[in-house]
Every structure is written in structure tokens, then in C-alpha cells.
Amino acid sequence: MKGDLVTMWNMPLSTLWAFIALILTVIAAIVWAIISGKKDQNDSGEGEA
């Protein structure tokens, strides 16, 4: 595998990054849902006040 760093599972880094990106996206979705839920709660709290 010329010019590409071989990593876990004998996979070149350029391909392994696809797996890493997949996992990071799932984590990002969970974090986004929590943050935007809190923001919506604050917004509705301010609206009531």
C-alpha cells in the first residue's frame, strides 16, 4: 500500500477514516439533540416568563 499509512485491520488510514467519521457523526447527533433540547426548553421558559 504505497504512500498510505497502514493502520488497524491492515487498513490504509485514508479508508479507516471513513469508520472514524461514522462514529463521530453518531456522537455529534446525540450531543446536538441534547443541546438543542435544552435550548428549546430555555426558549419556552423565557417565552412563559
Add this chain to the structure above:
Amino acid sequence: MSSPILYISLLAVYFVFLVLVGFITQKGTKSSSDYLIGGRRIGAMVSSFSFVAAYFSSVVIIGGGAFGYLYGLSTLWVAAINVLLGCFLAWVVLGKKTRELTARYNAVTLPDFFAKRYQIPFARVFVSIVICLFLIVYNVSILKGLGDTFHVLLEIPYMWGVILSGLIVLIYVSFGGYLAVVWTGFIQAIIMGTGLVLLLTNTLRATGGMSAGVRALNAINEGLVQTPGIWGFPGLLSYILIVSFGVWGMPQMLARFYSIKDNKAIRWGTVFATVGGAMAFIPYLTGAFARIQFPDLANADQAIPMMVNEFMPPLAIAIFFVGVIAAGMSTFSSVLIISSGAMVRDLLKKSFSIQLSEKKEIRWSMMTNMIVGLISILLALNPPGLVLTLTAFSWAIIASTCLAPFLLGLYWNGTTRTGVICSMIGGFVISLTWMLLGQPFGLHGFIPGVASSFLLLTVVSWLTKDKVSIAFEGY
């Protein structure tokens, strides 16, 4: 129980269940809004799972496997960007705004949204025709995936696989409308997910694990494990954008945002859709590893069915088989309901001013579903290309026509009527011409089509003055 009997029994139970859902949901369908978008009361789990089922379908399971077989592990990037752009960001960027604006305009279809947001009757007619024509091409690709699966796993002729699966969908969609589509989609996503997990574990067992599989692929050709590898950047990038960004302009996917209950459902729907979508890597990986086991397949669309047939135990095959059929059916049903909405509500009722009562509109939609479905089945009996190639063709045309006016219509109040018309026609003509010219520079027609439609919409809107400020005021 012998394998074919096991498959057929499981399939028969599943088919009966689908038809029952069609009849049960028919009772909850009282208006055309219920028929087309489920009365805007669908929850997070059902919306997101049916989104995933409609997105990934047999096109990704069979077609994605074929691309994995042909181009190797670089196709894992297609799955990764699918999840990022096509699931997570699509829900974040489009979800809330689409729900709010379509409710505000009382729009239940994409052509309806364009007509009300931009106040251009032409947009309704043009988009309806494009959707009807090119979703049929998409239908053909879905049915081809179903036919191939039936052929390899049940050894029944391709033709009968297409006819049987197509007809069952026609029955439950025609009766139950959108409610049947989302509820069956929800169940189908669960079956599909179970089938994919079984496929992954059995594939890894057959190849001796991930490391051994990558080593074996590398021995065949280094380009099969590297990115962009033998596919090259233009091809890889084109497909990534089509199947990830294309979703943003596909009416059957956007319908999930019209119909979802509230903002809380959108938030949790985003998480469920992202987690469910992450399974998309399985068909690409399995397709790539299929090359080790079957190096000389004449039809790459048979890579996944061959792996399943060879390496999975009968019960797992039966579950996977029903999962693929479920995946294809969920997408086919989603597309049918969009086609009938475009044809009956947008073309006949709104554009040609044919008077239709609510009941009559539902009846006409049922009939249209039947007609569009039957045409798709007939065309799928002799399909002109690979599953993913046909999908990319239809998605490129529809996204080039709809994506820019839809996305900018949600976020920018500077759009003008002239800009929208130029963008729709320009995007359509450029993407179609590019593909008819044989995709110069190895670039798929999606990229020039979508890029030109965004460019035309922004530039022409800046240069012209017929803004649609009234429709957007106060938002």
C-alpha cells in the same frame, strides 16, 4: 423445514402483515392530507426509521454491495458521508424549517410547497412532471434489486420476483396511503437492520475477520483497499454527493419532515436516523469482501445475494431475505405515494383545476398508485442498467431541479420568481445533457446539475427584482 419453504413461509407471513397494515391504516385516512402526509402527527421513532428504510432500501443493500464489489473499500466513504450529510445534517438543517414552513403554507407535496412559497404555478406543473417521470426510473432500480434478490435466493425467475413484490406494495400503499407507508417502513427498518447485522457477522466469519479480509483484498488489487483506489476521486466524489446530498432534494425523503409531529420528535428523530443510517456501511463492506469469495461475478448486483446464499444459515438467510424485500418495498411505497400526490393533487386538481372532493382525491390517488406502480413493474422486467446507476440518474435529475429552490426557499428571502424558474429549468437541462453526453471528465451529471441550479438561483435572484417577499414575510 427445507430452506425454500422456510423463506416462503416467512415471506408469506410478512406479506399478509403488510396488507393488513394497509387495511388498518385505511381507517385512519379521512382526508387527502392524511393520505399524503399522515395528518402531520407521526412520532420520532416511526418517522426516522421509515426515513432510514426509504433512504437505504434495496438500492443501498444490493446496489451499494455491487459498488463495494467493483470499487472496494473506498466505498465505505459513501456510507460515512451518507450518515453525516444524508441523515444527521439533513435532519438538522431541513427538519424544523420544513415542518414549520409546510405547515404554515399548508403544503403537503413538494410541488405544492414551491407553488405556495414562490407563487409560481409553473413550478408546480414542472416539478410534478419531473417527479412523476424520474421517480419511475428510481422505481425501476428498486424493483431490479428486489428481482435480483428473489432470483438468487429463491431461484425463482427474476420476472416473478419483480411482479410479486411490486404487486404487494401496490395493494398496501393504494389502500393505506402515507400512514401505511410510514408504519410498514418502521417495521421494515427493524427487519432490515436485523438482516444487516446477521450479514455482517456471517461475512466476517467467512472472510476470517476484518484484517484477513483487507489483506486478501489487497492481494487482489491495492486499489481495492485504498481511497479513492481504483474508483478515482471524480467517480467517488460524484456518488458520495448524489446519495448523500441528493436526499435533500428528494420528495419522498422530505415528506418525513412535513409529517412529523413536533420539534421534540425532530430532535430525537435526528438521533434515531443517524444511528440507523450508520448501518449503511455493512453492504459496502460485504460487497467488497464478496470479491474475495466470488472474483468473477458477471452481474455485480448479485454480490450480496451470493454472499448471503453461501455463508449464512437458513434462518438468517430467511430474515435477511425478508429484510431486503422489506427495504425495497418501503422505498417503492414511499416513492409511489409521492408520485400519486404530484399527479393527482398537483397536476389534476391544482394545475388543471379539476374539481375533486376529498374522497374522490383519495380514490384517484389510489388509482394513480396502481398505474404508476404497474408501469414501473413493466419497465423493471427489462431494466436498462445497474441498480445504483439508475438510482443516481433519477436522483441527479430530481435534485438538480428541486434542491436549490427548496433549500434556499427555507433560508433565504432574497429569491425571485425568475431566479427559481431559471434554477429549476437550468439544473434539469444541465444534469440531463451532462449524463446524455456520457459524463465528461468522469463527473456524474448530479454535480454540474446541482451546482448550476444553485448558481442560477443566487445570481439571477440578485439581478432581478420580482421577489416573493409577501409569502416569506414575518417568518
